[in-house]
Amino acid sequence: MNQRLPINSDSKSEHLLHRLYALQQQCLHISPEAIRQVANEFNLPVSQITAVVAFYAFFYQQPCGRYHILFSNCTSCGYLADGENLLLQFSQHLDVAPGKTRLDGLVSLGETSCIGLCDHGAAMLINGLPIIELDANRIEQIAQLIITETPLTNWPTEWFQVNDIVHKQGLMLSENFTVGSSLKRALASSADDLLAIIEESALCGRGGAGFNTAKKWRICQQASGSAHYVVCNADEGEPGTFKDRLLLRSHVEAMFEGMALCAYIIGAEKGFIYLRGEYRYLLPHLQAVLDQYRQLGLLGNHICGDVAFNFDIEIIVGAGAYICGEESALIESLEGKPGIPRVRPPFPVTHGYLGQPTVVNNVETFIAAAQIVLHGSDWFRSVGTEQSTGSKILSVSGDCQLPGIYEYPFGISVQQVLHDCEAKEVQAVQIGGPAGRLIGKEDFNRRISFEDLSTGGSLLIFGKHRDLLTINRNFAHFFAHESCGFCTPCRVGTKLLKNNLDKIADGRGTQQDVVEIKQLSDLIQRHSHCGLGHTAANHMLDSLQHFPQAIEDLTQQVFAPPFALDEAIKDACRITHRDDAVARLK
Amino acid sequence: MDDHTITIDGAEIPFQQGQTIMDAALAAEVYIPHLCHYPGLTPRGNCRLCSVDMGNKSVAACTTAAVAGQQISSDTPALNAARKSITQMLFIEGNHICPSCEKSGNCKLQAMGYYLGMLDEHFPQFYQRREIDASHADILLDRDRCILCDLCVRASREVDGKDVFAIAGRGMDAHLIVNSSTGKLIDSNMAASDLAANICPVGAILIKQEGYQVPIGQRIYDQNMINEVGLQEKAVKKTKQDDD
Numbered sequence: 001m002n003q004r005l006p007i008n009s010d011s012k013s014e015h016l017l018h019r020l021y022a023l024q025q026q027c028l029h030i031s032p033e034a035i036r037q038v039a040n041e042f043n044l045p046v047s048q049i050t051a052v053v054a055f056y057a058f059f060y061q062q063p064c065g066r067y068h069i070l071f072s073n074c075t076s077c078g079y080l081a082d083g084e085n086l087l088l089q090f091s092q093h094l095d096v097a098p099g100k101t102r103l104d105g106l107v108s109l110g111e112t113s114c115i116g117l118c119d120h121g122a123a124m125l126i127n128g129l130p131i132i133e134l135d136a137n138r139i140e141q142i143a144q145l146i147i148t149e150t151p152l153t154n155w156p157t158e159w160f161q162v163n164d165i166v167h168k169q170g171l172m173l174s175e176n177f178t179v180g181s182s183l184k185r186a187l188a189s190s191a192d193d194l195l196a197i198i199e200e201s202a203l204c205g206r207g208g209a210g211f212n213t214a215k216k217w218r219i220c221q222q223a224s225g226s227a228h229y230v231v232c233n234a235d236e237g238e239p240g241t242f243k244d245r246l247l248l249r250s251h252v253e254a255m256f257e258g259m260a261l262c263a264y265i266i267g268a269e270k271g272f273i274y275l276r277g278e279y280r281y282l283l284p285h286l287q288a289v290l291d292q293y294r295q296l297g298l299l300g301n302h303i304c305g306d307v308a309f310n311f312d313i314e315i316i317v318g319a320g321a322y323i324c325g326e327e328s329a330l331i332e333s334l335e336g337k338p339g340i341p342r343v344r345p346p347f348p349v350t351h352g353y354l355g356q357p358t359v360v361n362n363v364e365t366f367i368a369a370a371q372i373v374l375h376g377s378d379w380f381r382s383v384g385t386e387q388s389t390g391s392k393i394l395s396v397s398g399d400c401q402l403p404g405i406y407e408y409p410f411g412i413s414v415q416q417v418l419h420d421c422e423a424k425e426v427q428a429v430q431i432g433g434p435a436g437r438l439i440g441k442e443d444f445n446r447r448i449s450f451e452d453l454s455t456g457g458s459l460l461i462f463g464k465h466r467d468l469l470t471i472n473r474n475f476a477h478f479f480a481h482e483s484c485g486f487c488t489p490c491r492v493g494t495k496l497l498k499n500n501l502d503k504i505a506d507g508r509g510t511q512q513d514v515v516e517i518k519q520l521s522d523l524i525q526r527h528s529h530c531g532l533g534h535t536a537a538n539h540m541l542d543s544l545q546h547f548p549q550a551i552e553d554l555t556q557q558v559f560a561p562p563f564a565l566d567e568a569i570k571d572a573c574r575i576t577h578r579d580d581a582v583a584r585l586k
Numbered sequence: 587m588d589d590h591t592i593t594i595d596g597a598e599i600p601f602q603q604g605q606t607i608m609d610a611a612l613a614a615e616v617y618i619p620h621l622c623h624y625p626g627l628t629p630r631g632n633c634r635l636c637s638v639d640m641g642n643k644s645v646a647a648c649t650t651a652a653v654a655g656q657q658i659s660s661d662t663p664a665l666n667a668a669r670k671s672i673t674q675m676l677f678i679e680g681n682h683i684c685p686s687c688e689k690s691g692n693c694k695l696q697a698m699g700y701y702l703g704m705l706d707e708h709f710p711q712f713y714q715r716r717e718i719d720a721s722h723a724d725i726l727l728d729r730d731r732c733i734l735c736d737l738c739v740r741a742s743r744e745v746d747g748k749d750v751f752a753i754a755g756r757g758m759d760a761h762l763i764v765n766s767s768t769g770k771l772i773d774s775n776m777a778a779s780d781l782a783a784n785i786c787p788v789g790a791i792l793i794k795q796e797g798y799q800v801p802i803g804q805r806i807y808d809q810n811m812i813n814e815v816g817l818q819e820k821a822v823k824k825t826k827q828d829d830d
Contacts, residue, residue: 047752051753051754054754054759343630482757485734485756485760492709496710526668527637527644
C-alpha cells in the first residue's frame, strides 16, 4: 500500500466531500492511507474522515472497476422495472458479481437508489454518467464495449441523451425567464417590501412539508448570528422524482435569483446548492450559468451595483445518501460530516449551517420565489387552492403511456393526472414516493395539495398486473438501505421490516407476519428520530389498509421458520459432500 | 399552574430553564427508561427508550426541552411495550448472550430487559459479525455487544478530553470505530481510568483482568433494579484537567 497519493496543496479551500471524490477518481477507492492523508490535510480526526467515507454510498473503501456500474433499483427506472432482471444479465455477461469488482479490475457492479431517470426506462450510472432505456439488447452491447475497453466517449451518444419531457406546462414552466430580471426587480425594492410580496403569495415549501416560505425567511432574517446562509436543497432523492433534473437544466437562472433575493432579504452573503451525487453530470451546466451570473455582476460583490449587497453561491455535490434530503442532515453533510439528522428544535432557520441562521428551501421553491417577485403575488395566487397557492410540478412515472413532467395548479385530482398521462387499468398510485402515501381507486378523486395529498413531486403509477407486495418489498429495501443508523427503531426496525417482507416473498409468510409487520410499522413511524423513520413504514401501513389481499394471500401458513432451512445448512452439506434426501430438511 | 412545572403521568414536576424533560424527571426522582443518556453528558437521543407521549406525538425525553405546562405520559402500557420492543431490537441486533458475558449483572441492556418484563428476544437474530479489538493491554473492545449508544464517544470527548471513539457506517453497517491511525485501541491515548472505558452500558468495552472480581449474584443489577440505579448516575465534566 505504498502508492503515492496526489497531494492537493489547496485542499483547505476544498470541500471534504469534493476532496474525497477527487481522490477516489484517481485511485478508484479511498484507502486507509488516503483517509489518513485527508485527515492531515483538513486537520480533522481520522475517525471523522473514516465515518464520512463509510456513510456515503458513493465512497468505496475497496477498489472499484475502471468501469463502475450502478443500476438504479427504483420501481420505475430500476433494473427490474420491465420484468427482466437486467442486473443479473449484466452480471452474467461480464462474470462479475453484484456488489463486487472483477478480479482484473475492469468492471465493478452494484445497485443504487433511484437515480431520477424514471421517465427514461431502466437506467444506470456508468462512472457517474447516466445510460437510459436499458433492455437486454443494450445490456449486451454495453458488456461488449466494456470487454473491448472502449472509452465512454466512443459509446453511442444517444444512450446518454437524457431529455426532459414536459407534457404539461403551467404557471411556472410556461414563463420565459430573462437572466437578471427577477433579481433586478428585487433590488429595486426594500427587503421588507419583497418579503411582503412573498408573504402575500402564500408560497409554501415545495418539498412536501409545506412550511410557509415568507415565515421561514422572516424568522431567519430576525434570528441573530454572525452570518446568515441560504441553502438550496437539490438532493431530490425521493424515488420517482426527477423534476429537479429539468429545473436544474432549464430553469436554473430563476433558482439562482430566488436564492439571491432570499439572501437579500435575510442578509446572507453565502449560499450553497447541495446537489445530489446522482446528478453530478449536471454540474458543468450549473457552473457555466454561475460563471455567467458572476460575469454579469448578478452574483459576487456589489450585485447590480448595490454596494451593500454581496452574495455568491457554491455548489456542493453529495455522495449517495437519501437522508441528506432532510434539511439538518444536509447541513451536517455541508459541514463535512455524515448526514445524520440533528435534534430539532432548534431548527436550521435559527441554528443551521455552522450553527448560524440558515434558510433551506428546495429548487422549485426558490424558482417560485423568483417568479413571484417578477410577476407579483396575484399572478401566483391566480391558480391553486386557498391553502395551496400556485402550481406543483410533478414527476410522473410507472405504468402509463406518457411518463414525464407535468405542472398543475394545486388542487388537481389524481384522476386527472392519470387521465393526462394515459394510465390505464391503474391499481394503485404512490404519491410523494416511498415516504408518501399509497392510494387505491377509491381515493383517485383526492387532490394534490398541502391540505389533502401532499407531495414533493413523485407520482408512481402501478397497473393491475403489478404485485403490490413486490412494491412494498422494494420500498422496504430502500429504507433499510437509506436509514442513517442513528436511532434504534429506524436502524433495526427498517431491517426487520425488510426481512419480514423477504420471508413472505420467499413463500414462508405466516399470519403472524402480518401482525408483526403492523406492529413494527407503528413502532418505526412513532418512535424514530427523524422524518425518514416517521415515513418509512407509510407504504406498508397503507398497503395493509387499502390492499390487505396482496399480503393475506401470501401469509396463510400458521408457522414457517424465519430463515430458509436448507439454505442455512447449504455450506455444511457442501463441506460434508451430502446431497441425499436425508440431508435435506424440507 | 406554576410557570416552571411540567406534568409527567399526572405529577407536577418543577424544572429550571434549559433543562430537558429527562433532566427535570431525574431531578424529581421520576425514572424514565434510558440507555444512551447519562446525566452530565450531552444528550443524543439515539436509543429512543426514553420516548414519551406529548400531545399526539412521541418525543425523546432526553433531547426535548422542558417547557412550562407540558403534559407528558411516560409510564403507560403502550410506551412500555414500545420500550420493550426497542430493547428486544437492541438484543437481536448484536450478539448478546447473557450467560456467557462477563458484564452480566452489571449490564444495563440486561437490566432494562428485566425492568420491562422482557421474556424473550422476540425478533429473529441478525447474527452480526463485528471486529473484536483486544490490542489494548487494559481494555477490550467487543463490538458484537455494542448498542451504538454513543456514550463512550461523548465521555471521551466531553469528560476525558480525548477523542477516542466515533460511530461510522450507515444503517445496519453502523459500528464503533477508534480514532487512531490504525483504528486499533492500542494506538489511541485511551486509559482504563477514562470514563469512556467505564461508561459502556453493555459488555462492548470491558476492563481486562477484573471481569469476575464481583461474583455474579452480587452485582449492580442483582441488587437493585435499573430504575433505582438510574436515578443516581452523574458524570462530572472535567475542567481543564491534565490527563497525564
